Amino acid sequence: MTVPVLSVRDVTVRFAGLTALDDVSFTVAPHTVHALIGPNGAGKSTCFNVLSGLARPASGMVRLGGTDLTRLAPHRIAALGVARTFQNIVTTAGTVADNLMLGRHLHARAGYLASALRLPRAVREERAHLSHARRIAELTGLGAYFDSPVGLLSYGDRKRVELARALCLEPRVLLLDEPVAGMNAAERARTAEVIGRIRAELDVSVLLVEHDMGLVMRLADEVTVLDFGRRIAHGTPDEVRRDPEVLRAYLGT
Ligand code: ADP
Numbered sequence: 001m002t003v004p005v006l007s008v009r010d011v012t013v014r015f016a017g018l019t020a021l022d023d024v025s026f027t028v029a030p031h032t033v034h035a036l037i038g039p040n041g042a043g044k045s046t047c048f049n050v051l052s053g054l055a056r057p058a059s060g061m062v063r064l065g066g067t068d069l070t071r072l073a074p075h076r077i078a079a080l081g082v083a084r085t086f087q088n089i090v091t092t093a094g095t096v097a098d099n100l101m102l103g104r105h106l107h108a109r110a111g112y113l114a115s116a117l118r119l120p121r122a123v124r125e126e127r128a129h130l131s132h133a134r135r136i137a138e139l140t141g142l143g144a145y146f147d148s149p150v151g152l153l154s155y156g157d158r159k160r161v162e163l164a165r166a167l168c169l170e171p172r173v174l175l176l177d178e179p180v181a182g183m184n185a186a187e188r189a190r191t192a193e194v195i196g197r198i199r200a201e202l203d204v205s206v207l208l209v210e211h212d213m214g215l216v217m218r219l220a221d222e223v224t225v226l227d228f229g230r231r232i233a234h235g236t237p238d239e240v241r242r243d244p245e246v247l248r249a250y251l252g253t
């Protein structure tokens with residue numbers, strides 16, 4: 001059995017009287033796309049909030065490789081290798097390059113003063129960050145817009161800037177919360193292709209929350225299904241699609 005890159009064990013999250021996650025467990029294997037699906041309110045975004053340190057579980061544990069992330073602050077978790085995008089946030093300021101460099105700055109070694117004085121080490125480092133950001137822009141289909149203001153891009157491209165910014169952290173696990181929400185068919189297809197390329201070319205696992213079932217079925221290696229905060233199914237896309245519990249949750253019968 002392969003050692004998981006991310007493991008979520010018996011995680012419970014409560015909000016004033018509501019159990020948003022109820023004893024949820026799953027693991028993400030290296031170099032895979034793992035989809036986390038379920039009806040609205042199932043607890044998917046809450047799960048991402050736990051994984052990125054924005055929500056504290058009442059009980060349970062999250063581990064990245066051998067490191068316990070459960071009570072770490074969001075910036076520590078990001079520095080350790082878990083990057084995320086948000087469901088409803090789309091960038092509007094700066095150029096594509098500016099946004100991607102925001103992601104890179106977590107890896108800055110030269111101090112602020114060295115950068116401000118443009119010392120050779122800082123200049124070298126800046127150049128390396130820029131070339132990495134450019135590579136990520138190419139990979140995410142944004143290469144042609146690297147120096148363009150994001151405000152001039154289409155909605156789909158702007159949403160992919162978020163994905164690219166998260167990738168610039170060089171995460172071991174990338175959390176994507178509804179990456180194609182609001183996109184038209186052509187934009188969805190492009191983003192699906194980009195996620196496939198990320199999986200093939202980068203040393204990263206993707207945890208994907210997405211309502212577009214066609215996309216989930218096409219991209220995911222494994223699927224975990226939540227309903228009312230509980231894990232109701234897990235397996236390959238084909239197994240999950242035929243699971244009676246899953247059909248019941250989605251069809252409400
Ligand atoms: P999903 O992303 O699967 O649609 P969420 O994780 O956003 O679901 O929400 C799970 C449940 O927790 C929902 O019932 C939601 O209303 C509730 N919830 C989420 N965040 C909060 C919060 N900060 N305070 C109170 N309830 C919340």
Ligand code: MG
Nearest residue numbers: 044045046087
């Ligand atoms: Mg959500």
